[in-house]
Amino acid sequence: xxxxxxxxxxxxxxxxxxxxxxxxxxxxxxxxxxxxxxxxxxxxxxxxxxxxxxxxxxxxxxxxxxxxxxxxxxxxxxxxxxxxxxxxxxxxxxxxxxxxxxxxxxxxxxxxxxxxxxxxxxxxxxxxxxxxxxxxxxxxxxxxxxxxxxxxxx
Amino acid sequence: xxxxxxxxxxxxxxxxxxxxxxxxxxxxxxxxxxxxxxxxxxxxxxxxxxxxxxxxxxxxxxxxxxxxxxxxxxxxxxxxxxxxxxxxxxxxxxxxxxxxxxxxxxxxxxxxxxxxxxxxxxxxxxxxxxxxxxxxxxxxx
Numbered sequence: 665x666x667x668x669x670x671x672x673x674x675x676x677x678x679x680x681x682x683x684x685x686x687x688x689x690x691x692x693x694x695x696x697x698x699x700x701x702x703x704x705x706x707x708x709x710x711x712x713x714x715x716x717x718x719x720x721x722x723x724x725x726x727x728x729x730x731x732x733x734x735x736x737x738x739x740x741x742x743x744x745x746x747x748x749x750x751x752x753x754x755x756x757x758x759x760x761x762x763x764x765x766x767x768x769x770x771x772x773x774x775x776x777x778x779x780x781x782x783x784x785x786x787x788x789x790x791x792x793x794x795x796x797x798x799x800x801x802x803x804x805x806x807x808x809x810x811x812x813x814x815x816x817x818x
Numbered sequence: 819x820x821x822x823x824x825x826x827x828x829x830x831x832x833x834x835x836x837x838x839x840x841x842x843x844x845x846x847x848x849x850x851x852x853x854x855x856x857x858x859x860x861x862x863x864x865x866x867x868x869x870x871x872x873x874x875x876x877x878x879x880x881x882x883x884x885x886x887x888x889x890x891x892x893x894x895x896x897x898x899x900x901x902x903x904x905x906x907x908x909x910x911x912x913x914x915x916x917x918x919x920x921x922x923x924x925x926x927x928x929x930x931x932x933x934x935x936x937x938x939x940x941x942x943x944x945x946x947x948x949x950x951x952x953x954x955x956x957x958x959x
Contacts, residue, residue, distance in 0.1 A: 678873065679872045679873055679898075680871065680872050680873070680898060680908075681873070681898065681899070682871075682898045682899055682901070682902035682907070683899060683902075684899050684903075686873070686899065687873035687874065687897060687898070687899055688873075688897070688899050691874070748873070816874075817852055
């Protein structure tokens with residue numbers, strides 16, 4: 665199955681194309697998508713922590729859709745990067761740690777979305793629930809990035 | 819701290835980081851230091867056994883005949899996309915081609931790996947006519 669994935673035309677193109685518009689572009693898009701997903705999440709997290717309180721919570725709503733689209737981009741580019749090297753990556757523990765942290769971070773984002781879109785008092789100090797969601801989110805994304813980067817080294 | 823002072827501090831920090839990066843010529847890509855020892859060089863020669871021309875890093879294998887028998891070396895090279903720009907193709911090093919390789923040895927105990935290598939034909943001439951012989955100034959991986 666993994667070997668078959670690795671042998672598909674798409675995987676072979678990603679892995680073996682000498683073009684700068686192949687692997688380097690896929691990897692670049694994966695990095696840009698990561699920047700947007702984690703960047704937008706960090707904005708939400710910081711607001712939950714009480715930074716920039718003049719921004720009303722519900723006005724952050726569009727950030728969730730931007731996060732979603734950037735996440736779709738990273739799923740697509742991530743699949744390409746995975747299949748190009750499937751037999752190796754599927755054997756890496758740190759890859760599963762990365763996927764697990766991303767899953768938890770996304771679930772946390774769903775919870776944060778309910779809070780952000782729910783009724784809030786803008787100038788109120790952040791509740792402990794808000795702070796918890798934000799800190800957990802930041803830690804999970806930090807961990808996911810670290811795990812992803814370590815895939816090149818472990 | 820006001821915004822203007824923060825911006826000034828950030829700019830100074832960024833400029834400082836840029837100076838440090840320029841002072842360390844090895845940091846073009848990302849460090850090979852976890853895997854290869856930049857303070858040492860090893861040299862070996864023999865026929866190419868396999869050339870994996872791929873992204874994000876290519877691998878070249880060749881066989882050295884030693885007193886203890888044959889040893890297969892693994893040489894880590896740059897991405898297919900990068901090698902292409904230096905004139906290399908997947909056909910550049912066919913199995914059997916005699917080469918001489920001088921590079922940084924792998925840190926892994928008992929392994930025969932190299933990176934950041936100078937690769938020539940057995941007589942010292944460039945692999946690709948007119949091409950450079952140092953595949954990568956620095957760090958793969």
